[in-house]
Amino acid sequence: MMTYLIPVLIVGGCGVLAGVLLTIVSKLFYVKVDERVQRISDALPQANCGACGFAGCADYADAIVNGGAETNLCRPGGKEAAESIAEILGTEAAEVVPMTAVVKCSGDCNAVREEFEFGGIRSCKAVKKFYGGSSSCKYGCIGLGDCAAVCDNDAISVKDGLARVTPLKCTACGKCAAVCPNELIAIKPLAQHIMVLCSSKDNGRNTRLACRKGCLGCKLCERNCVEGAIKVEENHAIINYDLCAGCGLCVETCPAKAIHRV
Numbered sequence: 001m002m003t004y005l006i007p008v009l010i011v012g013g014c015g016v017l018a019g020v021l022l023t024i025v026s027k028l029f030y031v032k033v034d035e036r037v038q039r040i041s042d043a044l045p046q047a048n049c050g051a052c053g054f055a056g057c058a059d060y061a062d063a064i065v066n067g068g069a070e071t072n073l074c075r076p077g078g079k080e081a082a083e084s085i086a087e088i089l090g091t092e093a094a095e096v097v098p099m100t101a102v103v104k105c106s107g108d109c110n111a112v113r114e115e116f117e118f119g120g121i122r123s124c125k126a127v128k129k130f131y132g133g134s135s136s137c138k139y140g141c142i143g144l145g146d147c148a149a150v151c152d153n154d155a156i157s158v159k160d161g162l163a164r165v166t167p168l169k170c171t172a173c174g175k176c177a178a179v180c181p182n183e184l185i186a187i188k189p190l191a192q193h194i195m196v197l198c199s200s201k202d203n204g205r206n207t208r209l210a211c212r213k214g215c216l217g218c219k220l221c222e223r224n225c226v227e228g229a230i231k232v233e234e235n236h237a238i239i240n241y242d243l244c245a246g247c248g249l250c251v252e253t254c255p256a257k258a259i260h261r262v
Contacts, residue, residue, distance in 0.1 A: 036088055036089065037065045038061070039088050040065065040085050040088055041057055041060075041061035043077075043085055044061060044074055045076045045077045045081065045171075047076040047171070047173050049076060051074075051076070051187075054069070057074075060073065060074065064085065065089075071086055071089065071091070071093070072096045075171055075173055075174070076173050078096055078098065079093075082096045097189050097190075098189065099170075099172035099187050099190060100165060100172055100190045101155070101172060101174070101176055101185050101186070102165060102185070102186055102188050102195060102197075103164065104184045104185070104195065104197055105139075105140045105162065105163075105184050105199060106162070106197040106198060106213040107137050107141060107161075107198075107213055108159070108161050108162040109143075110160065111211050111212040111213040112137050112140060112211045112212075113135070113136045114136075115134055115135065116134050118130065122144050122145075124143070124180065124181050128142060135210075136211065137210040137211045137214065138210075139182060139199045139202075140184070140200070140214075141161070141162050141163050141182070141184055142182065143161035145158045145163065147177075147185060148163065149179075150178075151175065152171075152173070152175070153171055156170075156176055163176075163185075165185075167190055172187050174187055182199065183199075193244070193246055193261070193262070194244060194246060194250065194262075195262050196238070196239060196259050197262070198213070198215040199236075200214045200235070200236065201235060201236060203217065204218060207235070213256055214256060214258060215235075215237050215258040216235075216256050217232050217235035217236060218232075220253050221250035221253060221254055221259060222237065224249050224253045225250055226249070227245050227247075228240075228243060230244075237259065248261060
């Protein structure tokens with residue numbers, strides 16, 4: 001009988017001792033956590049997209065309480081999340097500007113041509129490794145839907161070889177922008193304004209050969225802008241939104257129709 005009892009008592013005693021030691025250690029190293037961090041984290045949409053500039057929702061919640069981070073940085077949560085955070089903190093809700101993603105390209109299948117048929121994985125990232133892509137424009141949308149695949153809100157679809165965003169579905173989380181190999185997707189205010197939907201860096205001749213809707217760098221928009229808001233740099237029109245009045249004259253004068261209201 002004692003042959004079995006002694007080992008049992010030894011093991012049981014070790015277990016009790018370990019439990020006591022763990023309890024003591026937990027008390028000694030206990031760090032008090034502000035309950036507001038958890039409440040704020042629960043108020044966030046748990047998209048963990050990083051659009052706020054932090055690693056995830058929990059990290060952002062901690063930064064708000066302990067780091068003084070702004071309370072209106074959660075794009076997917078928008079106004080509702082900002083108001084919930086303000087209520088938890090007992091502060092006034094910060095203004096939230098609705099945002100959306102936009103694809104800086106107009107090169108659908110009617111504007112560009114396919115130079116070869118890719119037989120590998122149907123992925124923009126994969127085809128980009130082969131000659132920069134199968135399209136005649138190496139700067140434009142590859143159109144295989146990597147962006148649509150990561151969108152949690154079904155806000156992106158590919159039509160005629162071009163990714164398109166449905167603004168009212170988009171939460172501006174930025175996941176689509178992160179996976180686009182040509183870095184074509186930007187996050188902008190939802191309110192309509194004027195954008196150059198072309199990302200080509202080629203000169204006008206080569207851009208025209210590659211895409212019928214590409215920016216030619218002709219400077220007509222620059223010369224006609226009464227506010228001086230458009231400059232052509234490196235063969236590409238760039239809009240200074242601090243100066244742009246949104247008159248739309250550049251949209252009307254662009255011969256390639258590369259400038260749009262979006």
